[in-house]
Amino acid sequence: xxxxxxxxxxxxxxxxxxxxxxxxxxxxxxxxxxxxxxxxxxxxxxxxxxxxxxxxxxxxxxxxxxxxxxxxxxxxxxxxxxxxxxxxxxxxxxxxxxxxxxxxxxxxxxxx
Amino acid sequence: xxxxxxxxxxxxxxxxxxxxxxxxxxxxxxxxxxxxxxxxxxxxxxxxxxxxxxxxxxxxxxxxxxxxxxxxxxxxxxxxxxxxxxxxxxxxxxxxxxxxxxxxxxxxxxxxxx
Numbered sequence: 001x002x003x004x005x006x007x008x009x010x011x012x013x014x015x016x017x018x019x020x021x022x023x024x025x026x027x028x029x030x031x032x033x034x035x036x037x038x039x040x041x042x043x044x045x046x047x048x049x050x051x052x053x054x055x056x057x058x059x060x061x062x063x064x065x066x067x068x069x070x071x072x073x074x075x076x077x078x079x080x081x082x083x084x085x086x087x088x089x090x091x092x093x094x095x096x097x098x099x100x101x102x103x104x105x106x107x108x109x110x111x112x
Numbered sequence: 113x114x115x116x117x118x119x120x121x122x123x124x125x126x127x128x129x130x131x132x133x134x135x136x137x138x139x140x141x142x143x144x145x146x147x148x149x150x151x152x153x154x155x156x157x158x159x160x161x162x163x164x165x166x167x168x169x170x171x172x173x174x175x176x177x178x179x180x181x182x183x184x185x186x187x188x189x190x191x192x193x194x195x196x197x198x199x200x201x202x203x204x205x206x207x208x209x210x211x212x213x214x215x216x217x218x219x220x221x222x223x224x225x226x
Binding site for chain 1: 116154155202203204214215216217218219220
């Protein structure tokens, strides 16, 4: 069973904020939300993760709803280099080692 | 910046050949991983290692073996390459502090077995 649901694709204008939603309605209390992206022909890239508080780093912001059933990844000023597939993942730190399971993700296309 | 490098971006081998894929990370990470990525199947874990000379099987270890003689290097070995091992192979590393989900990936090796 998929733990997360994401829209298959979305477009964003260069310079604008990109808001990527993710539903994880069955998330449990000890599960974190992680975001990765994969630019075409490259390896996946870690972006950010959080448990229940909003998080921000140099790449993006992560907003998690109070009930933790959904979250939004925000790219504040999208550039053409942000065109990639973005993956939302939920996982407990007690889950078995190394099982980074990507779903289908959201294909984001940033246009000039 | 974390840097994970893989020995080749593209590789073509014949069926039955022994294939070595090398991965090196320069961040002194304890954990290293090998995945393959295929269209429609996503990322699948082959093997991982959380210490030198230690290894654990992932979801699809059959037909593969690994070696970790030094902390920074993790090798994937295809004992006898087959056409169904044609794939993109990705190496990743993570620190104990970052946990195994804050993984840093290499650029990948696209292997074709003919």
